[in-house]
Amino acid sequence: MTKHTLRAAIIGPGGIARGAHAPYYIKDNRTELVAAVSRTYEKAAAFARDFEIPAAYDCVDTMLEEQKPDMVSVCTPNKFHREMVLKALKAGCHVLCEKPPAMTAGEAEEMEEAAEAADRLLIYSFHHRYNLQTQILKKAIYSGDLGAIYHTNVQAMRRRGIPGWGVFTSKELQGGGPLIDVGVHMLDLALYLTGYPEPVEVMGATHKRIGNRKGVGLLGEWDPEQYTVEDLASGMVKFQNGMSMMIESSFAANQKEEESLNVRLLGDKGGAETSPFRLYEERYGSLFDSAPAYLEKTDSRSSYERQLVHFVDCCLGESEPLAKPEDGTKVQRIIQGLYESSAKSGSVSLI
Numbered sequence: 001m002t003k004h005t006l007r008a009a010i011i012g013p014g015g016i017a018r019g020a021h022a023p024y025y026i027k028d029n030r031t032e033l034v035a036a037v038s039r040t041y042e043k044a045a046a047f048a049r050d051f052e053i054p055a056a057y058d059c060v061d062t063m064l065e066e067q068k069p070d071m072v073s074v075c076t077p078n079k080f081h082r083e084m085v086l087k088a089l090k091a092g093c094h095v096l097c098e099k100p101p102a103m104t105a106g107e108a109e110e111m112e113e114a115a116e117a118a119d120r121l122l123i124y125s126f127h128h129r130y131n132l133q134t135q136i137l138k139k140a141i142y143s144g145d146l147g148a149i150y151h152t153n154v155q156a157m158r159r160r161g162i163p164g165w166g167v168f169t170s171k172e173l174q175g176g177g178p179l180i181d182v183g184v185h186m187l188d189l190a191l192y193l194t195g196y197p198e199p200v201e202v203m204g205a206t207h208k209r210i211g212n213r214k215g216v217g218l219l220g221e222w223d224p225e226q227y228t229v230e231d232l233a234s235g236m237v238k239f240q241n242g243m244s245m246m247i248e249s250s251f252a253a254n255q256k257e258e259e260s261l262n263v264r265l266l267g268d269k270g271g272a273e274t275s276p277f278r279l280y281e282e283r284y285g286s287l288f289d290s291a292p293a294y295l296e297k298t299d300s301r302s303s304y305e306r307q308l309v310h311f312v313d314c315c316l317g318e319s320e321p322l323a324k325p326e327d328g329t330k331v332q333r334i335i336q337g338l339y340e341s342s343a344k345s346g347s348v349s350l351i
């Protein structure tokens with residue numbers, strides 16, 4: 001162990017903690033996983049055993065008090081993000097919080113203020129930012145290749161992808177359905193690429209047409225009795241700088257593609273799409289399509305691993321965070337506005 005070893009803890013040791021956070025903390029020799037916290041000691045202990053973590057807890061306060069971690073991953077269902085993030089920040093930890101930031105814009109704002117007051121890092125897990133193509137596209141936009149971006153399309157659509165496990169279909173625990181769960185990734189990506197303009201007005205619509213009947217999909221069988229979220233959300237967002245955005249997100253839609261996760265950017269000099277990654281550039285009086293000849297060969301790490309390495313870099317003061325807490329608050333304001341607009345069948349002002 002070097003003197004730089006950071007003590008890391010995981011709160012909410014479920015699917016994403018198991019698949020991403022724990023393995024990458026273990027892989028990074030600058031961090032040491034010291035504790036896992038779950039609702040029950042048994043769950044925390046099982047996780048701790050699997051990843052050879054020395055301590056397990058059923059109480060976050062006790063863990064923070066006894067272990068004094070430097071950094072914490074919050075991987076609980078969305079309902080508990082705020083509580084866990086506030087506690088960890090207050091205890092002096094840097095925090096990597098799973099997406100979405102919170103259940104509401106008010107909660108995200110409170111979390112942003114707490115990070116500021118504690119002078120600790122709060123990074124939300126928007127890992128698509130760390131894709132190699134995202135970083136290339138960001139450079140292209142920064143160097144003016146697209147000109148002024150005046151419209152974006154945000155798509156996070158699944159054909160039959162209602163999760164048959166976990167709490168993703170519970171409004172009480174997650175705050176909503178596909179919009180807050182998968183739409184949030186593409187929404188953040190579009191906003192990140194366009195410099196996080198200020199949203200001023202939203203108009204949204206949500207539908208529950210498939211999740212409320214019995215069915216089996218690509219992610220298992222869901223229970224219509226427990227299905228309390230939308231299965232499709234769509235909307236329009238207008239921004240202070242004149243940019244417009246169309247968004248659509250579904251867990252289940254009668255469409256051809258199994259899954260379409262894409263951001264399309266339309267600029268007055270060029271355009272781009274993230275999946276498949278393409279640049280459309282005006283040249284010699286025509287429009288050219290271009291795509292990188294190679295990409296993944298330059299770096300075999302997943303975007304998730306790059307995000308975790310970046311988090312550690314930032315905790316060590318070796319890098320500036322790519323994701324700011326205020327970005328999370330803005331994303332949450334748009335999502336809340338879209339849900340409110342749908343509920344009242346009218347547009348919602350965000351200013």
Ligand SMILES: NC(=O)c1ccc[n+]([C@@H]2O[C@H](COP(=O)([O-])OP(=O)(O)OC[C@H]3O[C@@H](n4cnc5c(N)ncnc54)[C@H](O)[C@@H]3O)[C@@H](O)[C@H]2O)c1
Nearest residue numbers: 012013014015016038039075076077078080098099100166
């Ligand atoms: N970044 C991504 O692409 C991505 C992917 C999947 C999930 N997520 C996010 O990660 C979070 C968790 O999702 P998941 O799929 O791992 O869910 P999960 O249900 O598999 O895991 C959640 C874990 O939290 C524990 N938990 C519940 N309440 C708790 C509490 N009060 N205190 C401590 N632990 C508690 C549960 O016992 C479980 O172990 C969600 O916010 C989700 O949106 C992000």
